[in-house]
Amino acid sequence: QVQLVESGGGLAQTGGSLRLSCAASGSIFSTYAMGWFRQAPGTERELVAAISRNGDITYYFDSVKGRFTISRDNAKNTVHLQMNKLKPEDTAVYYCAASVLYYSTTIYSYNYWGQGTQVTVSS
Numbered sequence: 001q002v003q004l005v006e007s008g009g010g011l012a013q014t015g016g017s018l019r020l021s022c023a024a025s026g027s028i029f030s031t032y033a034m035g036w037f038r039q040a041p042g043t044e045r046e047l048v049a050a051i052s053r054n055g056d057i058t059y060y061f062d063s064v065k066g067r068f069t070i071s072r073d074n075a076k077n078t079v080h081l082q083m084n085k086l087k088p089e090d091t092a093v094y095y096c097a098a099s100v101l102y103y104s105t106t107i108y109s110y111n112y113w114g115q116g117t118q119v120t121v122s123s
Contacts, residue, residue: 002027002112004096009117012086016121020081022096022114029077030054033099035110036070036081038092038119045095045107049081052103059105063089086121094119 008020020036035050049070050059058070067086072079079096094117097110104110 002029002032002098004098004112004114006094006096006114006117009094009119011120011122014087014121014123016086017082017084018086018119020083020094020096020117020119022079024077024079024098030074031100032112033101033103033109034070034072034079035097035099035104036079037095037097037107037110038090039095039116040092043092047105047107048094050103050105051079057103083119086119088121088123090119091121092119093117 002024003026005023012018036048037045038048039045048061051070051072055072067084069082096114098112099109101109
């Protein structure tokens with residue numbers, strides 16, 4: 001099975017940028033669809049962006065379209081989430097997750113999760 005470790009979270013001002021990274025190990029990275037989820041206190045975990053195994057299909061939650069970009073490098077076993085034009089409502093713990101499907105936007109298909117990284121956007 002795959003192990004996932006996120007990095008790159010922190011504090012940003014409104015309008016600023018952060019780049020999250022997720023390093024995978026323990027399995028063949030290119031056999032997993034990848035997703036970035038987030039969860040703010042008192043809310044359900046939601047899918048922010050997803051990418052297929054070879055990167056040909058991507059998905060973005062409506063509120064992040066045009067601001068966030070998901071990408072992957074299968075040679076380096078990493079997936080990234082570039083977050084621009086950050087808003088206070090983007091504040092949450094961000095999780096990297098892997099699914100054995102080719103591509104998925106369903107949380108229940110994601111079986112492997114990182115520990116999460118905090119993103120805080122100040123107004």
